[in-house]
Amino acid sequence: MALTTTATVKTYAGISGSGADAQIDVIVSAVDRAIKAYLGRQIESAAVTAEIHDGNGLDDFLILAEWPVTAGSAVSISGTALTASDYEIDGSDGILFYKPGGTGFAAWPEGRRNISVTYTAGYASVPEDLALAAAKQAVYEVKLTSVLGSRLGDRSTITEDGGTAQYVIAGWITGVADVLDAYRSPRCR
Secondary structure (H helix, E strand, C coil): CCCCCHHHHHHHHCCCCCCCHHHHHHHHHHHHHHHHHHHCCCCECEEEEEEEEEECCCCCEEECCCCCEEEEEEEEECCEECCHHHEEEECCCCEEEECHHHCCCCCCCCEEEEEEEEEEECECCCCHHHHHHHHHHHHHHHHCCCCCCCCCCCCEEECCCCCEEECCCCCCCCCHHHHHHHHCCHHHC
16 A cells, blocks of 8 residues: 555645656655655554564563554464463554463563564554655655756755745655654664
8 A cells, every 4th residue: 555646646736637647656656665664664454474573581562563453363482372361462552462371461481583473463544644744745756856846956046036945955854754753663763
């Protein structure tokens, strides 16, 4: 699932017609890949099979690579399957707690690569704030090209009336990074 679409970007930028669609398609695809790389995790709902973790013998929780977790299907320690009552999932934050026998929390047994977790995580549809951030970034990228401005590589320009126009030179335009950081994997920070 793409974070935004060419149609959305064109609407947001006020572009009509289809003459620039191929160029906008490339930009939308590139922005989608860049955002997902920055986030360091998937957004789309998908199965995660046999994600491996180390038990440290101290903590009763594991932080899963993907979230929100929408279903947990299998957890095993050193090849021994746990029952559903042996663990608890905080789906919104992607945290897996160990509750052997379903009675109270306990530290995950110590071991290297000894815990395997299979689950489903991600969003059924792109959250609205993330979709808007992707559209804004794509519109900005479109404005840097000949489609809406030919400003590719400019930092500032002297206008006809003698004034100057400044352009964003950071990786993300104002406000986009704030939204992305809310969805970013803690391992990427």
